[in-house]
Amino acid sequence: MMIRRWFLILMAAVAGMAAGAADFCGEWSGKLNVGVASLKVVLHVEKQDDGYACTFDSPMQGAYGIPCTATVQGDSLTVDIAPADADYKGVISADDAVIEGVFSQMGQSLPLTFHRVVKVTEAPKPYKETEVMVDAGGGVQLAGTFSLPQGDGPFPAVVLLTGSGAQDRDETIGDYKPFAQIADSLARHGIAVLRCDDRGVGGSSIASGYETTADFAADALAMLRALKSYSGVDSTRVGYIGHSEGGLIAILNATKGARFIVTLAAPGVKGKDLLMKQNEKVAQVTGAELTEDKKEMLEAVFTAVETEESESMLTRQLKLLLAELPLNVR
Template sequence: MKKLIITIIILCTVSFANAQDIAGRWQGFLNAGGTNIRLVFNVNKNGDNTYTTTFDSPDQNAFGIKCNSTSVVKDSLTAAVDVAHIVYKGLWDGKDGITGTFKQNSTLLVLNLKRNDLIRPQTPKPPFGYYTEDVEYDNTVKTLHYGATFTRPNGNGKYPAVIIITGSGTQDRDGTLFGHKVYWVLADYLTKNGIAVLRVDDRGAGKSTIGPDGTNVTSESFSYDVETSLNYLESRADVDKKHLGLIGHSEGGIIAPMVAARRKDVSFIVLWGAPAIGGAKINTQQAGQALRQRGVDSASAKAYMDLNDQVLPLFKTSTTKAELDKNIEPIIGNWLKTQSKSTLDGLSLANDTANRQALVGVYANLYTTPWLRFFFTYDPAIDLSKVKCPVLAINGAKDVQVDAESNLTAIKAILTQSGNKDFKVEELPHLNHLLQDAKTGDVSEYEQIQETMSPEALNIISTWIKLHTK
């Protein structure tokens, strides 16, 4: 299972049931060489009765890895993560158990799963005290259908409104993660404070269709989904069209400026854990953090980060996979030659042809994924510098997925240089990427923390929006 480490680390990009149904959170333990590794499969049922799955390996600090395919035929489940050469096949008992096998490359292991759904205290419960409506709408050319929930205060007025833009990975409208309903909790708080909210299923989640492009989409593609949602809000008689805003979480924090740069009807944006320094630098930071969390020594982690920093910029200059392979082979070969045995041992690698080819293959697979290639090459400063509406940028000081200091500093510098006169940058002590009160901020804590979102963070976002929608 050691070969899984580097692949999983690289995939850890800012990355997040029901009547009796196989949809839900399923957990099991994989016995690999005498070590029990906890694995979690999050199976989601879509509006068209198809399924999508994300894969977590909490012991390896890997969360929200998207399965390329999920098949549910009667009581049989099959889910695959192509880039890691993983296939899980299981037989559901119709209740709370799945008996199955986990295969990676040629290794086949038993992996039985138990349902492990979680309930959190901040999850809103009826009566809500405000108006709520499940809505559906299409894009202009009718190639995409969206499912969403609209909430607003009770009454007959026109209300300022926001769209919540989700982070990376296929997420439902509530931002469901380890039983937390992150975006629902935020929407509930804002609506109780006089702000209408539209929260939308991502493509391929809930009642939103995946569209004709399938998985060949990028953050830019998603920005046009947000425009469709913005058009929907403007069609409603109960929305104040002069006060429409966007709240972008994580990846959503680079999507919001894309939309605001194009649309002058966006009157404010909130950037929550936004990766403003760019995806390549974010990925390198995350890789180093994940390796250290696995017990890899600092020198070995730094060595891998240096390699990553050399390779990822080639995604922008290489026009084909073959060209990328040609460009990175000498870099990886030279890197392997120059590392000490202790460094390579720390990374479970060796200076040989097999490891060189394996590393080239990992990066090549990433290159062929349009979303990742865009994320690694896109410069968020381009669109953020065009944003002239008010901006609130907020990060938790203990965010290990999107470093608060470097990204907030970048946002401040970009907005200052571009002449934006109304922005606020705030780093909140003790909070993580989800804005939960945390001890370390590590992703593994998300599941352990009962709080879905800090009341302090909720209040800061709400107060700032109200100030800018008077």
């Protein structure tokens, strides 16, 4: 009887250990507080025959798939991120949903809690997405995505225009893709959408590498013409949605075939006035002094850029203005 009791206790203990085996496999997301901001980090853990495979992402820094080594002992996880000279040590919760631990790098240690990322199976999208190429002329090909709602068309449609800097069609910032979300919402509400990678980004080609706003405005016109030609689009109801510089481009092209424009955080004043205000605000924040002489010089420079029609004349005018500056501020 006693032997049987001990046998049952032993079996229960073994079963409890098996049921409580920690499961570190999967995707984990956490936020590393680094003072004035928080940095999203992602950990990928996969079980292999000889242990665990592990990679580390820092989306806001554009770093993905950083190789790591992971060691598991009971409910404890140790991750060595050699390329970043960092490591992480944590303990998993009883329900395998949270890992609480410490991230260490270059002599500094910060608390870091990872939460398991639960994958949700997405329902089929109520619209069709097609990869397209837009001929912008001059040898430039713009790679993009055309989203067409389901149902009877033709549908109103919109071209999404990205902000300044090299942007992909989703206007990706870290792991945030605002244009992908906007396109999804519009398509779900019966509006077709075309969004493209900027020149030299993603699948788009590049011409000279010294493109200006005028070049991007020409690209926007090419996208508008292409969108009007697509099957299922009502060519009489096509326009732009532009963010930042994209909003400025939408304004420049407003009378060139667009039925409407929408601007998101776009400049609403002349570029010269905007630059002057920016310089004033920067001076206030940094504690620098923006004297009347400096304001007059900036005004002269911005006016020259605005009014001079030839590059050679602009260069000459700017050199003359530079020569008027004191030697210690040139």
